[in-house]
Amino acid sequence: MNIWQSIKRYAEENFILASLILLILFFGFSSNNFFSVITLTTILNQLPALTVVTVGMTLVLIVAGIDLSVGSVMGFCAAVVGVGAVAWGLPLWMACLMGLGTGLICGAVNGLLVAYFSLPSFIVTLGMLEMARGLAYMTTGSQTVYIGSQIQSLALPLPGIGVSAALIFAIVLVITVQFVLTRTVLGRYLVAIGSNEQAARMSGIDPRPYRLMVLAVSGALAGIAGIFNAAYLGSADPNAGIGLELSAIAAAVIGGTSLMGGRGSIIGAFAGVLIIAVLQNGLAQIGVSEPTKRLITGAVIIIAVLIDRWRAKHASAS
Amino acid sequence: MTGSARLAISNLDKAFAAPVLKGVNLKIARGEVHAIVGENGAGKSTLVNILAGNLRKDGGEISLDGNIYAPRGPRDSYAAGIACAAQELSSIETLSVAENIALRAVPQKKFVIDQGALNAKALKLMQRVGLQNIDPTSPTEALSLADRQLLEFAKAISFDCQLLILDEPTAALTAPQADHLHSIVADLAAAGTSIIYISHRLDDVLAVADNVSVLRDGELVVTTATKQTSASDLVEEMTGRSQTTATQRRDCVSDAVTVLEVTDLTTDELPHATNLTFKSGEIVGLAGLAGAGRSELLAALFGLVPLTGGTVRRIHNGAEQAVMNARQAVRNGIAYLGEDRQSMGLFPGQSLLANIMVPGSADIRTLQRIDYKKEADEGARLVEKLSIRCENLAQDIRQLSGGNQQKALIGRWLHRDSHILLLDEPTRGVDVGTKNAIYDLLISLRQKGKTIIMASSEIDELTTVCDRILVLSDRKLVRSFERNDFSEQGILAAAFSEFTASVENRSTSDSKVASRQR
Numbered sequence: 001m002n003i004w005q006s007i008k009r010y011a012e013e014n015f016i017l018a019s020l021i022l023l024i025l026f027f028g029f030s031s032n033n034f035f036s037v038i039t040l041t042t043i044l045n046q047l048p049a050l051t052v053v054t055v056g057m058t059l060v061l062i063v064a065g066i067d068l069s070v071g072s073v074m075g076f077c078a079a080v081v082g083v084g085a086v087a088w089g090l091p092l093w094m095a096c097l098m099g100l101g102t103g104l105i106c107g108a109v110n111g112l113l114v115a116y117f118s119l120p121s122f123i124v125t126l127g128m129l130e131m132a133r134g135l136a137y138m139t140t141g142s143q144t145v146y147i148g149s150q151i152q153s154l155a156l157p158l159p160g161i162g163v164s165a166a167l168i169f170a171i172v173l174v175i176t177v178q179f180v181l182t183r184t185v186l187g188r189y190l191v192a193i194g195s196n197e198q199a200a201r202m203s204g205i206d207p208r209p210y211r212l213m214v215l216a217v218s219g220a221l222a223g224i225a226g227i228f229n230a231a232y233l234g235s236a237d238p239n240a241g242i243g244l245e246l247s248a249i250a251a252a253v254i255g256g257t258s259l260m261g262g263r264g265s266i267i268g269a270f271a272g273v274l275i276i277a278v279l280q281n282g283l284a285q286i287g288v289s290e291p292t293k294r295l296i297t298g299a300v301i302i303i304a305v306l307i308d309r310w311r312a313k314h315a316s317a318s
Numbered sequence: 319m320t321g322s323a324r325l326a327i328s329n330l331d332k333a334f335a336a337p338v339l340k341g342v343n344l345k346i347a348r349g350e351v352h353a354i355v356g357e358n359g360a361g362k363s364t365l366v367n368i369l370a371g372n373l374r375k376d377g378g379e380i381s382l383d384g385n386i387y388a389p390r391g392p393r394d395s396y397a398a399g400i401a402c403a404a405q406e407l408s409s410i411e412t413l414s415v416a417e418n419i420a421l422r423a424v425p426q427k428k429f430v431i432d433q434g435a436l437n438a439k440a441l442k443l444m445q446r447v448g449l450q451n452i453d454p455t456s457p458t459e460a461l462s463l464a465d466r467q468l469l470e471f472a473k474a475i476s477f478d479c480q481l482l483i484l485d486e487p488t489a490a491l492t493a494p495q496a497d498h499l500h501s502i503v504a505d506l507a508a509a510g511t512s513i514i515y516i517s518h519r520l521d522d523v524l525a526v527a528d529n530v531s532v533l534r535d536g537e538l539v540v541t542t543a544t545k546q547t548s549a550s551d552l553v554e555e556m557t558g559r560s561q562t563t564a565t566q567r568r569d570c571v572s573d574a575v576t577v578l579e580v581t582d583l584t585t586d587e588l589p590h591a592t593n594l595t596f597k598s599g600e601i602v603g604l605a606g607l608a609g610a611g612r613s614e615l616l617a618a619l620f621g622l623v624p625l626t627g628g629t630v631r632r633i634h635n636g637a638e639q640a641v642m643n644a645r646q647a648v649r650n651g652i653a654y655l656g657e658d659r660q661s662m663g664l665f666p667g668q669s670l671l672a673n674i675m676v677p678g679s680a681d682i683r684t685l686q687r688i689d690y691k692k693e694a695d696e697g698a699r700l701v702e703k704l705s706i707r708c709e710n711l712a713q714d715i716r717q718l719s720g721g722n723q724q725k726a727l728i729g730r731w732l733h734r735d736s737h738i739l740l741l742d743e744p745t746r747g748v749d750v751g752t753k754n755a756i757y758d759l760l761i762s763l764r765q766k767g768k769t770i771i772m773a774s775s776e777i778d779e780l781t782t783v784c785d786r787i788l789v790l791s792d793r794k795l796v797r798s799f800e801r802n803d804f805s806e807q808g809i810l811a812a813a814f815s816e817f818t819a820s821v822e823n824r825s826t827s828d829s830k831v832a833s834r835q836r
Contacts, residue, residue, distance in 0.1 A: 183688050192676050195665040202622065202656050202663070203676050203730070204648025262667055 015311065016255055016271040019304070023275060027282030034285050043277050045155060045232060048166035049074065049225040050247055051273050055177050056107075056218030057248040058269040062181070063207075063214050064194040064261025065114065065121035069128035070222040071244030073106045075237070076136040077226030082145035082236025092150055099230075100223040106132055107219015111212035121215070129245070136238040145236040154231035166228045173221075178266040190214065194261030251276055254304040275300070324348045324512040325481055330368070330378035332536075338364045340536045342378070346481075351503060351513045353527035353544070355520065357556050357775070357810070360533040362516050363405065366485050369514075370402040371395035382480065396422060399480035403470045403487055405516075409458045416440030416454035419473050443472045448498050463490040471499060475506065482506060483514045488522060489609065500526045518607050519817045520549040532556055553814065557777070557806045574599050575633075577769050578652075578738055580619065582628035587614040590794045591628060596738070596769050601760060603780035604773035606790035606813050612773035613657050615790065616740045619771070620654040621647045634737070653731030657742035657773075663727045664715055671697040671711040674729050700729040705755065721752035728759070739763070741772040745779060757783050777806050792816030 027034045053070045060067045077099040084095030110128055114121045155164050181187035192200045193207045200207055222241075229240045253259065254275055255268030279300060283293045325346040332339040339361045346352045356362050367373040369380070371389030380387045382398055389395045395402070409418045416437045417424070425435035440454040447468045452461065461469065467490045474482060484503070488496040503526055507513055517523050523530055524544050531541040532555040540555055580594040588611050596602060604612040617623050619630055621643040630641040632650040641647045647654070656662025665673050674697055697711045704725040708718055715723060724744065731739060744760075745753045760770055760783055774780050780787050787799045789812040797812040799805075 183690075185686060185688060188672065188676065188688070191668065191672075192665050195668055196661070196663075198661055199656075199663050199665055200676070201644055202620075202654055204645045205676075206643065206645050262665070 015307070016268055016275070016304075020271055020275050020278065023278050023282065027278065027285060031282065031285040034282060039281060039285065041157070043281050044163060044167055046277055046280075047273060048155075048164070048170040048228045049232070049241075050244065050251065050277070051170040051270060052173060052221045052225045052228065053218075053244060054248040054251045054269045054273050055173055055266055056221035057245070058252045058255070058257050058264050058266055059177070059181075059190065059214045060121070060218050061249075061252055061257045061259060062190050062194045062261060062264040063211055064197070065211065065215065066125065066249070066259070067107075067110065067121065067215060067218045068125040068245050069106065069110060069132055070218060070225075070248060071241035071246075072129045072132035072136065073103050073219055073222040074226040074229060074241035074244060075239065076106070076132040076139070077103045077223040078230045078236045078240050079136040079139040079145070079226075079238050081151075081227055081230045082147050083139050085147050085151070086145050092147075096151075096227050099227050100220060103223020103226065104216060104220040107216040107222070108212070110219060111215030114215060115208040115211035125215075133238075133242075136240075140236060140238040142238060144238070147230060147235055149234060151231045152234045155228065166231060169224075174266055174270045181264075181266055186210075191262055191264075194263075196262070247276060250301045254301060256308055272304075275304075324350070324383060325369075325514075326379075326381045328379050330365075330380065331376045332361075332364055332368060332373065333376055338536050339368075342533075342536075342538045344531060344538060344541070346512050346514065348512055349507045349510045350529065351507050351515055351527045353515045353517065353523040353530040354533060355517070355523060355530060355552055355556060356533035357777070360556070361536040362533055363485065364536075365533070366402065366404070366483055366514070366516065369395065369400060369481075369483060370404075371400075396477075399478070400483065401474040401477065401479035401481070402483040403474040403485065405485040405489070407463075407466050407470055409466055409469055409473070411457070411459035413458060414455045415444070415449075415452055415458055415461065415469060418458050418469060419443055419454075419476050421473075423477070439476075440472075443476055447472045447475075447502065448495060464492065464495060467491060468495065468499070471502075475502070479511060481512045481514070483516075485516045486518065487515070488517065488519060496522065518814065520552055520814060523552075524549065549814075550811070553807060553810050557810050577633055578619070579631045579633060580628070581631070583618060583625060583630060584627040585614065585618050585623050585625055587611060587623070588618065588793055592795050594788070594795075596771060598737070598769055599764055599767045600785045601764050601770040601772065601783050603784035603787040604771065604790060605777055605780055605787050605809050606773075607817070608775065609793075610790040610813065611793035612790055613742050614793070615795075616654070616742050616771065616773055619647075620644055620652060620740055622654070632738075648734070648736075651735070651737035653734065653736035653739045655727055655731070655739070655741045655744055657746065659720070659723055659727065659746070664723060666714075666716050668715060669712045670701070670706070670708055670715050670718065670726055673715045674700060674726055674733060676730065696733060700733055703732070704729050704759070721748040724748050724756070725752065728756070732763075736768075738769045738771070741770065743774055744772055745774070745776070753779075777809050780809075781806060789813055 033039060053074065057067055057070060080102045081095045081099035084090045084098045085092050090098070106128060110121070110124050113119050113124045154166050157164055181190065189200070189205050189210055192203070192205060193210055197207050226240070230236050233240070251272035252264065252269045254272035255265055255270070257264035257269060276297065279297055280293065283296060288296070323345040325344070327342055327344040330339055330342040331337065342361075342365065354362055354365070364373065368375050371392045371394050387398055389398065410421070413421070416439075419440045420436055425432040425439065437454045444450060444452060444454060449465060449468050449472065452465060458466065458469065467487065471484070471487055474484070487499060491499065500522070503513055503515070515523065515527050524547075527544050529541055530544050530547065530552065532539050532552060534556055574597040576595055577598050578596040580592060582591040582593060584591055592615070604615060606612050614623070618625060619641070621630070621641045632639050632641055632652065634650060639646070639650055641650065641652065644654070665676065671694065675693055694711060700706075701708065701711065706718070706722050706725045706729065708722065715726065718726065728744070745756055748756070760772070764770060772780070772784070781804045785801050787804065787809060788795060789797045789799070789809055791813050794816055796815050799809060
C-alpha cells in the first residue's frame with residue numbers, strides 16, 4: 001500500500017521520467033532484442049547531437065524566443081569541419097574549433113538582430129535556417145566530405161567506460177546548464193525575462209544582453225552538434241540536421257518547457273530527448289513501418305503537452 | 319417633463335471589487351447635451367461602458383425612449399441607436415480610414431466590398447468633421463493623434479443615432495478643431511440627437527452642454543443647468559467630501575540630504591523642462607488627471623524612457639551619478655513600482671519567493687550560486703513584515719489576492735533596501751485594510767530616511783501620506799504644495815489649470831500633439 005502510494009506520488013511529480021521508464025519497459029517486453037547492446041549503443045550514439053542542440057533550444061524557449069536555425073547551423077558547422085580538415089588540411093582540433101566558432105557567429109548574428117534590432121526570433125532564425133543551409137552546400141560543393149576515422153574517435157565508446165566522449169560531454173552539459181538555470185542569478189533572470197519582459201525591465205534587468213547570449217549559446221551548441229555529427233558519420237554531410245530544430249523543440253516541450261517562455265527544465269528536455277530516441281528505436285525494433293513511426297511520434301508529442309497542460313491546471317486549481 | 323425622456327437611468331449600481339456606481343439616477347431629454355464631470359475614478363467611464371454594452375450593470379434600470387434597455391454586448395447598443403466615441407481610441411490601425419469609419423456597415427456588392435461607395439461615404443463624413451485633407455484610403459496608423467480622435471468622432475456619427483456618447487472627445491484636439499467639433503455637436507442636438515459629453519475641460523463643458531451632472535465616488539451628487547454654475551462650483555462639487563487631515567504627526571527628519579536631483583528634464587512625453595530636488599525622509603506626491611504625465615515622470619526618473627534633455631542625478635554619500643537606465647537606477651538604490659501590477663510587476667507562474675527576489679539579486683554576480691536557505695529566510699522575513707497572506711513561499715504569485723500581490727511587489731524593493739521608491743498608484747485595486755497597511759509602511763520607511771515619490775489619482779491619499787505634493791497638468795509641472803497648504807480643491811484646481819486655460823495655451827498644445835505623433 002504505502003510503497004504503491006509513494007511510487008504513485010513520485011510518478012506524478014516526475015511524470016516525464018515515469019513515462020520514459022514505462023516506454024522502455026514496454027519495448028523491452030514486446031521485442032526480444034530491445035535490451036541488447038546493439039540497441040543501446042544505437043540509441044546512445046544518436047543522443048549527443050540532439051541533446052546538445054536541445055539544451056540550447058530550451059534556453060531560447062525559456063526567454064520566450066525560438067531558434068529554428070539550429071539544424072542548418074549544425075549542417076553548416078559540420079561542413080566547415082570537414083572542409084577545414086580535408087580541403088585545407090588543418091589539424092583536426094583546429095577544424096573543430098572553426099566549426100564551433102562558425103556556430104557561435106551564426107548564433108550571435110541571430111541574437112544581435114533579435115535583441116538589438118527588435119526583430120522576432122521566429123523570423124530571424126527562419127532566415128538563418130535558409131542561409132546556413134545554403135552556406136553548407138556552398139562550402140562542400142553539395143558533396144559529402146569524407147574526413148576519415150580520426151574524427152570518429154569522438155563518437156566511439158571510450159575503452160573502459162563504454163560511452164563516447166561526445167555523450168559524456170552532452171551529459172555534463174545538461175547537468176551544468178540545469179544548475180545554472182535553477183541555482184544562479186543568471187538562470188533566474190532568464191526565467192524572469194521569459195515570464196514577463198516588461199516586469200523584468202522594470203526590475204532593473206536589461207533583457208537585451210540575455211537574449212543575445214542565449215541565441216549565441218544556442219548557435220555555439222549547434223556548432224558542437226555539427227562536430228559530433230561529423231564524428232558519428234566520419235564525414236561532413238551538407239544535408240545533416242534537416243528537421244533537427246523540430247525534434248529539439250519537441251524534446252524541450254515534452255520535457256515541460258513552455259513555448260510562451262518563463263518555464264523550462266534542461267533535465268526535462270533531456271528526458272524528452274530520451275523519449276524520442278527510445279520511441280524511434282523501439283518502434284523500429286517491433287517492426288513498425290516508417291510512416292506509422294512518424295504518426296506515433298507526432299501523436300506522442302501532442303499527448304505529452306496535453307497531459308502537461310492538464311497537470312499544470314490541476315496543480316494550480318488544488 | 320414632456321413625454322418620456324430619451325435616456326432614463328434609475329438606481330444604477332455597478333461594483334467590481336468595490337462599488338463603482340452607487341444608485342445613479344439620470345434623465346436626458348431629446349436633443350439635450352448633457353455633460354458628466356468628475357475626478358478620475360468617479361465612475362464616468364464605467365457609466366459609459368454600461369451604456370455602450372461593454373459592461374453589464376449590477377442593479378437598477380435603464381430605459382431608452384421609454385423602452386427597457388439591457389444590452390448584452392456592443393451590438394445591442396448599436397441596434398438601440400447608441401453611438402459612442404470612446405476615450406481610448408479604438409480605430410484599427412492597419413485598416414484604411416474609410417474602412418474604419420464604415421466598419422459596422424461596409425457597403426458590399428455581391429460579397430465584395432464596394433470600394434467606391436465605401437470611400438464616398440467616408441469622405442462625406444470626413445469633410446463634416448474636418449478631415450477633408452486626408453485620403454480615405456490611407457492607413458489609419460499614418461494619422462496624427464488629433465486626426466485619429468476626429469476619426470473616432472466620425473465613426474460615432476456615421477449612422478443616425480438617438481444617443482451619442484462622447485468621452486473626452488477633445489483631449490488631443492487643437493482649439494479650432496475642438497470648436498468645429500462643438501458646432502457639429504450643437505447641430506446634432508438641434509436635429510434631436512441626445513448627447514452625453516464627458517470632459518475634463520470644464521470651459522468646454524460650460525460652453526457646449528445644456529445641463530451638467532457631477533459624479534463623485536460613484537454617486538451622482540448634483541445635476542444643474544450649465545447657465546447656473548461655474549467651473550469653480552463644479553470643482554467644489556467634484557471634491558465635495560470633507561477634507562481628510564492626516565492623523566499621524568510626523569517628525570521632520572532633521573538630517574535631510576538631497577538624494578535625487580532633476581535638472582531641465584524633458585522626454586518625448588514630457589515636453590516642458592522640469593526641475594526637481596528630492597531629499598531623504600520625505601514622501602512626495604504626484605497629482606494630476608489621467609494623462610497629465612505622472613506615470614511618465616516616474617518612468618523618466620527610473621531611466622525607463624530616454625531623456626530628450628536634462629539630467630537625473632542620484633546623489634549618494636557625496637558622490638553623484640547620472641541615472642541613464644533602469645539597471646543603473648536599481649544599482650543606485652532606486653526602486654520602481656509600475657502602475658499596472660499584472661503587466662509591469664508580476665512574473666506569473668513563478669513562486670512568491672522568486673517574485674520577491676528577482677531584482678534583489680541585482681548586485682550578486684550573475685553566475686554566483688544562490689543560497690536557497692538564506693533566500694528563503696529573507697523571503698519569510700519580508701512576508702512576515704508585510705503580513706502577506708499566502709500558503710507558503712513556493713505558492714504561485716497568481717493565486718494571491720491583488721492586495722497581497724501588491725505587498726509582494728513592494729517587498730521586492732524592501733529586500734534590496736532601496737533608498738528611493740518610485741511608486742505609481744501603489745494602492746490601485748487594493749482593499750481599504752491593505753491600503754492603510756501600505757500607508758503605514760510608507761510612513762515608517764520615511765522615518766528611516768527613505769525617499770518616496772508616489773503618483774496617485776486619489777488626492778485624499780496623497781494629502782494623507784505626503785509631505786509635499788507636485789501637481790501636473792497636461793504634461794507640465796504646474797504647482798507644488800507644502801504640507802501646511804494642502805487643500806483638495808487647490809490641488810484639483812491646479813490639476814485642471816492647463817485644461818481650462820484658454821486659447822493662448824491651447825495653441826502651444828499643437829506642438830505637443832505633434833511631438834506625440836511618432
